[in-house]
Amino acid sequence: DAGVIQSPRHEVTEMGQEVTLRCKPISGHNSLFWYRQTMMRGLELLIYFNNNVPIDDSGMPEDRFSAKMPNASFSTLKIQPSEPRDSAVYFCASSLVESTIYFGEGSWLTVV
């Protein structure tokens, strides 16, 4: 069974550049989440979708962050322009509503 698939696994980019992180949720799951992990704040929920519709984006830190889910099998998280403080591990996760959440392996972002 394929789990949640994220790409790229590692990204190093220069400040000011656009970063796009991609996620393929588990087939059949109707909820998708983007989390960010930092040492100081642990795992923070950035945004989540139910049935491809954004439900709660209150965790998105700034207008530089945007997320889309054009269909049930694909989502993107975009940062434009990127800044060094955006360096973190970004996790995508999916689930059936009110069921266990399954995480991908994460995208390690470094902005220099």
Next chain:
Amino acid sequence: DQQVKQNSPSLSVQEGRISILNCDYTNSMFDYFLWYKKYPAEGPTFLISISSIKDKNEDGRFTVFLNKSAKHLSLHIVPSQPGDSAVYFCAATTITGGGNKLTFGTGTQLKVEL
């Protein structure tokens, strides 16, 4: 404002002994609590959960205790094994809210030594 707090960033335990990981929460609307385990370079994986209608849930070597009046939960691992060495995240949600949006703590790094 951290609604879920794990005040111990790290814990070291000898193999065979009990590991106790603690978690506090501030939001009284939370009614479902979970523990996730994370190995390096992997995503978190679900470990065990507990509903607010219970005060204990057990699964093999893992037991979660919930003290609602104190807004505190703990994860007990007994006996601890070297393979349990990982970061453990406490999470909480409001099931009655109709969704599964999880609020996580900052994690506790458990090291089980031989």
